[in-house]
Amino acid sequence: MTGATVWLTGLPSAGKTTIAHELARTLRADGRRVEVLDGDEIREFLSAGLGFSREDRHTNVQRIGFVAELLARNGVLALVPVIAPFTDSREAVRKRHQGGGTAYLEVHVATPVEVCSVRDVKGLYAKQATGEISGLTGVDDPYEEPESPDLRIESQDQTVRESAAAVHALLNERGLA
Template structure:
């Protein structure tokens, strides 16, 4: 299993991209390509990124379908208030102070998936419970075994 961390991808794979809609879509496509190549080679890729636009997510799903590789969309449905309260990177505070703009879900859109393969309400359960939900879905879809 390989984890394609969003921050690492932004720093390396998508270095130079900004946060415009076009750049965000390119970032998602690049990470999606790497995940699909890994999947074609039997490696499960976990991709914890913010993919705010439905069309970008659909394109990545289509790429996986075309190569007959598994694709599972997990929507970690955390309310904006909870995200802002956690503010691990200080982005919400910086946006509130007017230092940055284009923050997903605040002054840039987030299009929630209408029918993800799994919806995780992580703010209502423990990290372990959320991880178990994902693991059980991977088993049910035949992506991994116990």
């Protein structure tokens, strides 16, 4: 079976990880080999010691992209719910995939910051508002939205299941599901 990387980019609390896990359940039920490369887990195990400077964020994204491409090249669908706030970092990952002939799809989970701050899954927006933290992507640190993603999801307008189904439909359309 053909592998692929599906990179879900978007703001904190946009719904990236929730959509990835829902999609993973569907794909596994179809008999596909799937791995979810969760950004928080990667930071803990693969990128421990990296901070949130632009350089460290780039390094983190490149490490994740390397692992995703390795998995995808070996027939696994790698679902990557990682913010990856900078266009050049995401493009470097795309080029790595293209260089190896490995399928790469970029999905922008385009949830508005106002909705993300209400969801605030990890309490980051609240901590930023009280001054406990700074450098929150999309608030006081940049997030460069993808200009032409393979799919744009507005998670505030649909259920998690509908969002996952939209990504699944894209995979089917590209012959990757």
